[in-house]
Amino acid sequence: MPKLKVPAPPIPEPLKPRPRRPGAPKQKPLDAAADAGAHVVDWVDERTSLSGGLRWMMFRKVPKGTNWFYTLGSATMFAFLSQAVTGVFLAMYYRPDAAGGAYESVRHINDDVFLGEFVHGMHKWGSSVMVILVFLHMARTFFFGAYKYPRELNWVIGVALLILTMAMSFTGYLLPFDQRSYWATIVGVNINGTGPLVGPYLSDFLRGGAEFGATTLSRFYAIHMMLIPGAIGALIGAHLYLVAKLGTTAPPWLKAETAEELREERA
């Protein structure tokens, strides 16, 4: 098997593996285990070449001066992951049954299931947190001028993600099927219906007919847990790829010239 030769990652000094000291025993059990692990990774990498992409993603340089505002994007993605995980657990118990099963199943989650109300609460408030983070991330991008050349396309993807997030919370609002969600959704769908040209068709599509009924709930359910999450996941992938490819922006007040002068001074 050919030994794979890869350039050393730019790991900071304290984290670098130390060379074996001359007197140390040759092969300890821990080393054997590490070797076996490396062997497995090599085997997978030889067949997939994943390590190149991973290296490209993880060891790309981030410009100097990036601050805490630059963590808002990854925090949004983390909130989405939290929504996905809690959502999966809620879906294990939820039944999209407008005849009363939906409300009953949510009540069952809240009252009977172990940590049910906690996970339900995490999903419910996680949506607020995610929306706040999306807007903060967008504000950072806007005020730092980070949407300008060459990152225009990433801004467009980001706006699509914002709209999908709002659509997510609109469809999710109906699912508990209590008075609040029912009437707010009726008004929301009717508002869609006042739109020009496509308005009436859109609200008919959302309702699954001219009347608000059993189809509406299962339609919202399917949109909420299959259609939009898939689209959000795919768009996050594209968003991240472009971030890695084009690089994280530097803060706008940082100029390369002054930075170069600093380096010369230090030298």
Add this chain to the structure above:
Amino acid sequence: MNRQQKEQYLREYSTLKAQGKPFFPYAVAKDGAMACVVMLAIILMSIILGAELGPKADPTTTTYTPRPEWYFFFLFELLRVIKPPELVPLATIGVPTIAMILLFLLPFYDRGPERRPERRPVAMIAGIFTIAAMGYLTYLGASAGSPTTIEAPTPARIAALPADQRQMYEQGKQVVAQSGCLACHKIGENGNDGPGPHLTDIASRLPAQGIERTLINPTAPMPSFKKLQPEQPETFRAMVMFLGELKGDEEGGGSEGG
């Protein structure tokens, strides 16, 4: 940005990037810390605020004023700010659609090379104005109560009616109060001023049949009471009767009968 500006930017950026630190572990550590903060916030909110379930959805009698999730308040309030009925589609779809298109196309009409906030006055003012407007509308939406009572006094001519008619009027008043009508309509001192028209003197503008027709077949976004009529004809008649007696003269002969 012309070609020269583009090249200058890319050159400058590559210098800055070369002077930077690797994503792993420096940025990852920061992102991880932020992720912990987010997780903690979500967990705390879940523990403190819970996930209360309201009363079961009931399409016939509504005791709930429809209110969206708080981050839709600004859209909801836009409906109230723009009152004339012919402009309602503009508020519901027009303004949000235009805002959405403007947002999508931002990098295509703001093409200047300048990135520093203090040197982009137009963009900054537009951005701050948008945030302030959304914040103000959200505040308006949050501070609007969910009214479920009508305090308008019973007029004298109702008090003079036979007991069963009087009872019907009171029942209608209660149903209207609890059906969320006041979220969009104003009756006397109660309810919100728009997007729906004032109902204080609706009967002097619309006959009872007209009110009935509107309840069954309303203009969006008002919900329809179509199902209520066959299922609970009493309640529906009481509702129509109460609204049909709103002639705007309640202030005058208020407490005479009661």
